[in-house]
């Protein structure tokens with residue numbers, strides 16, 4: 566297979582590319598802008614590890630000419646579309662950036678796929694599309710009436726675009742709703758990374774709300790299993806949607822305790838009120854992903870967090886700031 570991975574220099578993308586190389590899945594090309602949402606040196610370091618086995622196309626998905634050119638040259642069988650402006654809170658500050666990358670960028674990729682004959686398209690969606698869903702665990706069949714942040718809105722739009730390109734143009738699309746992914750190389754803006762850095766440095770951590778908000782944390786290797794399962798799945802005439810969650814809901818208080826243990830230090834807490842746009846609970850029903858793409862998450866938070874802390878310390882020892 567000739568595969569394009571967008572966002573291949575990032576957290577989930579670099580692990581996905583590594584797995585594709587290891588499994589000899591075919592020729593792998595990545596598109597990444599190496600933007601400065603977080604320290605781009607981390608992304609360069611991720612890509613350096615691929616060696617010469619991967620073709621790297623540096624550019625921005627919001628540039629339709631650039632995207633067209635990469636597809637004309639690459640003629641991809643499959644696209645794994647992971648590049649995005651991620652994060653709920655910054656999307657409330659700068660919605661336009663999210664529209665440019667997540668909506669226009671996704672549109673450019675689907676259009677280029679249509680024009681150049683790409684048959685399979687895997688799209689990284691998010692649990693954030695469920696908004697303040699009252700029913701837990703969240704299932705793909707739950708009606709979604711309203712998203713509650715620009716980020717979630719762009720992911721919903723991405724799913725809808727995929728669906729259109731499936732039934733109108735015959736591209737087999739799959740949307741994966743990731744539930745809080747963590748592990749080595751994870752984005753520094755995510756709680757586990759921020760808390761690790763601050764606890765390590767003995768600085769206060771901002772704790773929003775009473776600590777009972779809970780997330781379904783998913784270890785990176787489990788997510789990559791789901792992505793590969795989706796790549797090999799032959800979807801139907803509309804976009805097939807799958808939840809990919811670790812199936813272990815962890816409260817903020819328990820998360821802090823797990824990080825304290827892995828770091829070997831107590832946290833200093835700065836108590837703050839709840840944030841607008843934050844959802845109180847995420848919890849995935851993964852029965853569909855288990856049945857159809859063989860998804861079997863197995864890493865517990867107690868097993869996964871120390872692997873992140875180890876990577877974090879390795880970056881520090883190389884003088885690379887995780888921020």
Ligand code: NAD
Pocket residue numbers: 571572573574575576577578596597598599600602608624625626627646647648649650651652665666670689690691692742743744745746747751752
């Ligand atoms: P990441 O920021 O580490 O990776 C995204 C990559 O996309 C980065 O390397 C970035 O440089 C690249 N990128 C961003 N804008 C671009 C543009 N306009 N053109 C080209 N490249 C661009 O994030 P991640 O955590 O690996 O997330 C990967 C995907 O999974 C995203 O679509 C994100 O929305 C989705 N997701 C992640 C999580 C999570 O917990 N990490 C949860 C739900 C969904």
